[in-house]
Amino acid sequence: MEDIQNSRKGSRATATDAIANDRKRKPVDDHVVTGAGEITTRQSILPVSLVTILFFMWGFAYGLLDVLNAHFQSVLNISQGMSGGLQAAYFGAYFIGPLTYSGWIVRRFGYRWAFIFGLCVYGIGALMFRPSGVKRSFGGFCGSMFIVGSGLSTLETAANPFIATCGPPRYSELRLTLAQSFQAIGTVVAPVLASQVIFKNVDDTSLASVQWVYLGIAIFVFLLAIVFFLVPLPEVTDADMANQAEQAAADTDFQDKPLSKQYTLFYGVFAQFCYVGAQVAYAGYFINYVTWIRPGTSHATGSNLLAVAQGCFAIGRFIASGLLKFIKPRYVLMFFLSGVVIFACLVMGLTGNAGIAAISLVLFFESCVFPLIFTLSLRGLGRHSKRGASFVVAAVSGGALFPPVLGAVADALGGNTQHAFFIPLIGFVIAWTFPVYLNVFKAKSLDGWTEKVKVGIDPKRDVETGSEIGEKETISQVEKL
Numbered sequence: 001m002e003d004i005q006n007s008r009k010g011s012r013a014t015a016t017d018a019i020a021n022d023r024k025r026k027p028v029d030d031h032v033v034t035g036a037g038e039i040t041t042r043q044s045i046l047p048v049s050l051v052t053i054l055f056f057m058w059g060f061a062y063g064l065l066d067v068l069n070a071h072f073q074s075v076l077n078i079s080q081g082m083s084g085g086l087q088a089a090y091f092g093a094y095f096i097g098p099l100t101y102s103g104w105i106v107r108r109f110g111y112r113w114a115f116i117f118g119l120c121v122y123g124i125g126a127l128m129f130r131p132s133g134v135k136r137s138f139g140g141f142c143g144s145m146f147i148v149g150s151g152l153s154t155l156e157t158a159a160n161p162f163i164a165t166c167g168p169p170r171y172s173e174l175r176l177t178l179a180q181s182f183q184a185i186g187t188v189v190a191p192v193l194a195s196q197v198i199f200k201n202v203d204d205t206s207l208a209s210v211q212w213v214y215l216g217i218a219i220f221v222f223l224l225a226i227v228f229f230l231v232p233l234p235e236v237t238d239a240d241m242a243n244q245a246e247q248a249a250a251d252t253d254f255q256d257k258p259l260s261k262q263y264t265l266f267y268g269v270f271a272q273f274c275y276v277g278a279q280v281a282y283a284g285y286f287i288n289y290v291t292w293i294r295p296g297t298s299h300a301t302g303s304n305l306l307a308v309a310q311g312c313f314a315i316g317r318f319i320a321s322g323l324l325k326f327i328k329p330r331y332v333l334m335f336f337l338s339g340v341v342i343f344a345c346l347v348m349g350l351t352g353n354a355g356i357a358a359i360s361l362v363l364f365f366e367s368c369v370f371p372l373i374f375t376l377s378l379r380g381l382g383r384h385s386k387r388g389a390s391f392v393v394a395a396v397s398g399g400a401l402f403p404p405v406l407g408a409v410a411d412a413l414g415g416n417t418q419h420a421f422f423i424p425l426i427g428f429v430i431a432w433t434f435p436v437y438l439n440v441f442k443a444k445s446l447d448g449w450t451e452k453v454k455v456g457i458d459p460k461r462d463v464e465t466g467s468e469i470g471e472k473e474t475i476s477q478v479e480k481l
Contacts, residue, residue, distance in 0.1 A: 030107055030238045030386070037165070037240030038455055044167035044175075047233045051166075052179045054115070054159050057122075057221065058152045059186025063283075063310060064193075064213070079411055082138070087284050089142040091276075091399030093149030094156075102157040103390030110235045112228060114158035119225035122151030126218035133211040144214075151221075153393065161389035164375050165236040168457050169244060170450055172379075173329040176371040178321040184314035184367065187283075191307040238383045244455050245382035251452035252380055252445050259384045264442060268377025269395045271434035275337075275373065277398030278344075278427030279366050283310075284403045286359065288410070288417040289347075293355040309360040316367025324368075330446050333372040334435040339365030341432050344425045348418065355418070369431070376438060379449055402427060 097103075106114045125147030132140030163179045164172045245254045259265075286309060287302035297305075316336070323332050343365065346358040374392050381388045402424055410420035438446060 032237060033239045033243050034235060034237055035240070036234040036236040037244040039167055039234055039236075040457065041167050041171065043234075047231075048163055048166055048175065048179065050228070050231060050233070051115070051159050051162055052182050053224065054119075054155050055179050055183035056186040057224075058155060059183035060190045061122075061148060061152060061186075061217070063187035063190025079407070082407075085138070085142050085404065086145055087280055087403035088400045089146040090149040091280060091397050093146050094153040095394055095397030095400065097150050097153035098157045098390040098394040102154040102393075103387065105154065106158050106161075106390070107238070107386050111158045111162045112233050112235070114154055115228045115233075116225045118151045118154030118158065119221045119228065120151070121154060122148055123218040123221040123225070125149075125151055126214040126221070129214035130211045153396070156396070157390055157393045160371075160374055160393060161378070161386060162233075162236070164378060164389075165241065165385065166234060168453075169248065169455055170453055170457070173332075173372055173375045173450070174321055174324040176375050177317060177324060177368050180371045181314060181317035181321060184310065184317045187310040188307055188314050191303045191310060238386055241381070241385040242383040245380055247455050248449065248453040252448035254380045254382065254445075256382055259387060262381060262384060262388065264379075264438075265377050265381060265384075265388050265391065267434060267437060268373055269391045271431045272370070272373045272377070272392055272395035273398035274427040275369055275398070275431035276396045277400075277402030278424035278431070279370075280399035281402040281406045281424040281427075282359065282362060282366075282421075285406055285410070285417055285421075289359060289421065290356055292415070292417045293351045294353070305356060305360075309363045312360050312364035313367050316364040320368030320372075328447060328450060329372055329376060330435060330438045330443065332368060333376065334439055336365045336368055336372075337428070337432045337435055340369065341425075341428050344421070344428050347421055348425070351418075373431070373434060376446065379446055398427070 102114065102118070105117055125144050128144035128147055129141070132144050160176065163176045167175055242256070245252075245256075248254060283306070286306045287299060290302050290305050291297045291299070320332055320336065340362055343358050343361040347355060347362060350358050374389075377392050378385055378388050406417075406420050406423045409423060410417045413419055
């Protein structure tokens with residue numbers, strides 16, 4: 001902390017300096033204020049747009065994973081419990097990566113190299129699908145999916161905090177939710193592509209189409225890694241976040257505390273673990289659910305219905321992004337998680353089309369939960385922001401626990417997936433307690449970030465008044481911040 005403070009005392013770095021340094025690809029020191037913590041919305045458009053492509057990529061991989069779950073059950077003749085091994089392998093990587101090498105790469109080398117490393121690992125995992133398909137090895141597929149998950153967990157460890165911090169802190173929740181809306185689009189495209197192209201008119205015992213899809217993914221992500229090497233990305237350091245938090249202290253009651261005393265962060269990590277586990281279980285066993293409550297439904301039809309539900313998920317994120325412009329993030333999270341719990345209860349009892357509608361509405365209300373838990377957990381962490389982000393991303397590993405448990409319970413109930421859905425309901429209820437805590441105990445601090453803090457506000461237009469201001473006045477206001 002002393003090094004960070006010393007670097008700030010002699011530094012007058014601005015957002016313009018940060019962008020200029022990045023174009024020169026200067027080494028990143030996490031203890032030095034670069035000025036990237038004061039980047040305006042206008043300056044953040046290009047880097048945020050580029051990183052948003054990554055959200056689409058892992059949304060596509062996640063959506064395809066749900067379809068592969070059901071496909072492998074028939075092709076490789078495995079049970080629902082065993083097929084949950086795909087989710088366990090994929091999300092198990094999230095427990096290891098962010099807490100070890102992924103988080104270390106972000107802190108030591110910066111966001112750019114974390115993106116490049118994650119894309120390369122993702123590409124290697126995708127290439128491994130070919131030998132796994134040739135051998136028809138479910139264990140091989142699980143191993144390949146673990147490597148894919150390792151790459152994606154690295155990308156997520158970097159991309160989520162990058163989006164949250166690359167721009168005015170006032171709009172962190174809106175920015176990340178909007179960016180993740182494109183991740184939701186990826187989850188829609190994947191099952192549609194699977195049902196209409198990948199598995200259409202394909203022998204039920206064939207795995208060739210799966211191999212070709214992942215070969216195409218590998219080629220694309222390797223090319224994307226080259227793009228990230230060439231394009232400038234501003235590096236927001238821990239010192240930048242500490243400086244930003246101190247500037248906002250009067251409005252947010254910020255106090256620099258040791259990481260071990262960041263109780264809101266750890267509560268958010270636990271809530272995220274339970275929520276993501278429940279969300280993954282819902283998506284992973286969506287097709288099994290609809291075929292159970294509406295007998296005679298084919299896997300292809302189930303994939304189409306999953307695409308519709310994921311469409312509801314994507315629409316929900318865009319709607320939530322709009323609401324965040326006018327409504328406090330803590331209220332939006334409370335509303336959407338309450339909707340999740342209500343319709344998750346209905347999923348347990350309804351059948352036929354009513355049950356399909358209920359589970360689709362669960363996905364709709366799930367839409368903005370992850371990005372809001374993420375950003376609200378990181379509020380006011382200052383110098384601990386990168387490490388805190390690693391913890392919240394590691395909580396995605398909840399997806400490795402809930403699906404296998406749900407599958408095992410469904411098998412024990414004679415394949416009754418509907419009744420087994422009480423497992424994710426438990427996770428949703430636990431996650432719901434987090435916004436309750438925020439609204440009761442953290443309201444003043446959170447509202448300060450979204451209503452009063454002016455760090456990074458576009459200097460050519462005062463956001464609150466909408467009035468134009470001159471360049472000299474702009475420089476004066478920025479220096480006062």
